[in-house]
Amino acid sequence: MLKAKVTQVGTSSGIVLSREVLAKLRVQRGDEVYLIETPHGFMLVPYNPEFEEDMEKAKEVLREYRDVFHMLAKS
Numbered sequence: 001m002l003k004a005k006v007t008q009v010g011t012s013s014g015i016v017l018s019r020e021v022l023a024k025l026r027v028q029r030g031d032e033v034y035l036i037e038t039p040h041g042f043m044l045v046p047y048n049p050e051f052e053e054d055m056e057k058a059k060e061v062l063r064e065y066r067d068v069f070h071m072l073a074k075s
Contacts, residue, residue, distance in 0.1 A: 002024070005016045017025075027033060027046045036043045062069065 002018070002021050004018070004021065006013055007016055008014075022028060025033065025044070025046045031046065032048075034045050034048055036045060036049060
């Protein structure tokens with residue numbers, strides 16, 4: 001199990017992540033991470049799940065209209 005420490009940052013609170021945690025998340029200082037609420041608590045992830053859903057929808061549209069986009073690219 002990995003742990004993080006809650007500390008004061010100005011008038012707010014922050015979580016200090018060890019190098020090991022940063023490596024496992026594949027993030028570095030300055031990157032954004034997201035907290036997702038699950039039935040078992042919160043999960044910390046290095047990507048925005050809403051953006052991922054939007055991208056999946058965009059891929060479907062691109063697949064569906066592949067021929068149209070191909071013709072538009074030629075002109």
